[in-house]
Amino acid sequence: MTTTISKIGKYNFTAEAVHCDIKQNLFISTLCHHILRAADLHSTERNFGMNYLKTLNKTWVLSRFALEIFQMPKAYDNFSIETWVENVMKNFTARNFAILNQAEQTLGFCRSIWSMIDTETRHPIDLFSVHNGEIVNYITPEKDCPIAGFSNWKTNSNTKCTKQIQILYSDCDSNGHLNSVKYIDHVLDLWDLDFHKTFHVCRMEIAYQAECYFGDTLLIYSTEIPTENANTKEFRIQICKLLASENTEIEVSKLKVCFIKQ
Amino acid sequence: MTTTISKIGKYNFTAEAVHCDIKQNLFISTLCHHILRAADLHSTERNFGMNYLKTLNKTWVLSRFALEIFQMPKAYDNFSIETWVENVMKNFTARNFAILNQAEQTLGFCRSIWSMIDTETRHPIDLFSVHNGEIVNYITPEKDCPIAGFSNWKTNSNTKCTKQIQILYSDCDSNGHLNSVKYIDHVLDLWDLDFHKTFHVCRMEIAYQAECYFGDTLLIYSTEIPTENANTKEFRIQICKLLASENTEIEVSKLKVCFIKQ
Structure with a gap:
């Protein structure tokens, strides 16, 4: 029996009061924990999750991360995180996220870039070498992530x-x-x-x-x-x-x- | 229609990899977050949760906390937390917890003492004054929490x-x-x-x-x-x-x- 798994994963979370700041907003860091959790759930369900990679002495490494948030979940709010693979290259993959409230309104978007490394040599792995490159089956270019991409900026060496x-x-x-x-x-x-x-x-x-x-x-x-x-x-x-x-x-x-x- | 709600609440959690330490064990602090979450879920379901108390300008204040843990949940483990009210006095209530793995084996126990305060005056509230003292309906003395109670010790004023x-x-x-x-x-x-x-x-x-x-x-x-x-x-x-x-x-x-x- 072949089960077709959707390209986009969607996971439910609650903004727990113990994880909310002085404004009753979920801490950004907790939201990011949930975003990374959604990434791991999505990749695990598609056979390229962290726990499976550990058995191959491989792991995902987060390289870039960009979050735009229009409204933070408030204490006790239920919300969901959608995640999908935007594209895959030999050494990098782009994974995007949408954060939605219970009424399915968008609260924010997130972009991320990941590489995979060998945990012993710390060298990058060819992403197409894992599970015969099955990750490409999940590329979802048609799903929009309407926030700016990653920018480049110079750091200021004169700052104290x-x-x-x-x-x-x-x-x-x-x-x-x-x-x-x-x-x-x-x-x-x-x-x-x-x-x-x-x-x-x-x-x-x-x-x-x-x-x-x-x-x-x-x-x-x-x-x-x-x-x-x-x-x-x-x-x-x-x-x-x-x-x-x-x-x-x-x-x-x-x-x-x-x-x-x- | 009257719905009878059980005295003991049981809530499921997962030891997320992002919340695990160098030993792949769930951080004690994250376990304690989940324990407090279980307390809030249990009290919310029985009409004396934090969110409801906020509408009355009241809140729970944690006074004492004791945790004994025989085995910590490991990354990706599912586990559950049971919680129940051991007893209630005018100004304090004792709430206990059991932490169980998926095979229902006990991983640890926890005791806690709470008071309720008025959020404006910061003065203690008579626990029997909330919802006509309905909290007493949930007292479960028959459920065992086989760890030592709270001890008293003097702090050493000579320590650096x-x-x-x-x-x-x-x-x-x-x-x-x-x-x-x-x-x-x-x-x-x-x-x-x-x-x-x-x-x-x-x-x-x-x-x-x-x-x-x-x-x-x-x-x-x-x-x-x-x-x-x-x-x-x-x-x-x-x-x-x-x-x-x-x-x-x-x-x-x-x-x-x-x-x-x-």
């Missing part, structure tokens, strides 16, 4: 370090790396509660460039970019890892965070 | 401060207080990854004594207590809030954390 943090036990994922979502918590912690009461994240872009591990010291640089609209704010954030032995630092990630007054 | 932290945006719940579960993350972050690879939390007790807010500076004091068994470790943790204006500090919470080598 805004904050220094050390990677602790609760920051680390099951591979001992800084959890992809923890970057978001640490960056949004740059602003105080009054700022967060006034401004909401409307777009966030993250470029993950190098892995960080337990004990690493991270330096966070933040630069505000002037905007034309008084109700918006834009920040470019650079996260660097201190290489104490070489008395230098390397960029491990950069983010662009746009806020809107509401 | 182990760590200083500041309460940031991601630490705060929807009331602007330090989230009950975040205490656990901050305390477990006292130990490094190698320690956590070797030792598992087997029992944790928390006494919540005073509320903490965004911007507060917390001082964490940790004292190791000698144990008779070389495979166990016990720590007593005191969390104090710095009152800079008075150049003093007050105890806001204390924890007892027991680890076992596995």
Whole structure:
């Protein structure tokens, strides 16, 4: 018996009160956890999930992430996340997401770029080599993701370090790396509660460039970019890892965070 | 039509890979989030949940929490949490929990003590005044929770401060207080990854004594207590809030954390 599985996956979540911020909005980092969970459920159902890849000594690595959110789920709201594969190349795949409320209205969209690596050599894997390249059967170019793609921007090397943090036990994922979502918590912690009461994240872009591990010291640089609209704010954030032995630092990630007054 | 609702609630969860630590175990803090979620679901179904209480300007406040865990759910494990009311007094109620794996084997138990307060005056509420004291209909003394009750211990005033932290945006719940579960993350972050690879939390007790807010500076004091068994470790943790204006500090919470080598 052959079962046809749909190209688009849709998963239900609840904005639990314990995961809501001072505005009763779901934390952006929790939303991103759910987005990554939707990606894993979708890929697992189609035989290329993290847990299966582990048996092949392979894993997915998140490379780029862009989220635009028009309205955050509020405490106790039910919502769903749709996800689909936009396209696949030899070393990268683009996966998109739509966040919908219970009335099926769109709350936001998300784009992501993933590579697959060999967990021993840390080298990229040819995506077409897994399950005879069956991933291409799920490409869904006809499904629209109407938010801007990934932008390129230079980080400002003249900015003064805004904050220094050390990677602790609760920051680390099951591979001992800084959890992809923890970057978001640490960056949004740059602003105080009054700022967060006034401004909401409307777009966030993250470029993950190098892995960080337990004990690493991270330096966070933040630069505000002037905007034309008084109700918006834009920040470019650079996260660097201190290489104490070489008395230098390397960029491990950069983010662009746009806020809107509401 | 009268619907009889059972006294014991049972809720299903999955140990999501994104919430698992270096040992592939669910983070204790995530388990505690699920435990609090189970409490809220159980009380909501019986008309005394947080969301309903908000309409009355009342809320539950967690006062004591004790968890004993024999085996943590691993990444991708399904598990369930049972919860029931052990007893109710005028100003306090005791709620217990059992954590079960898919084969219905017990993974751990949890005890908790709650009070209800008026969110404006912050004064305690008579629990029998809500819904004509219907909460007593759900008291389940016959259900066993075979772990030790809450202990009393003195904090050691001679201990040197182990760590200083500041309460940031991601630490705060929807009331602007330090989230009950975040205490656990901050305390477990006292130990490094190698320690956590070797030792598992087997029992944790928390006494919540005073509320903490965004911007507060917390001082964490940790004292190791000698144990008779070389495979166990016990720590007593005191969390104090710095009152800079008075150049003093007050105890806001204390924890007892027991680890076992596995």
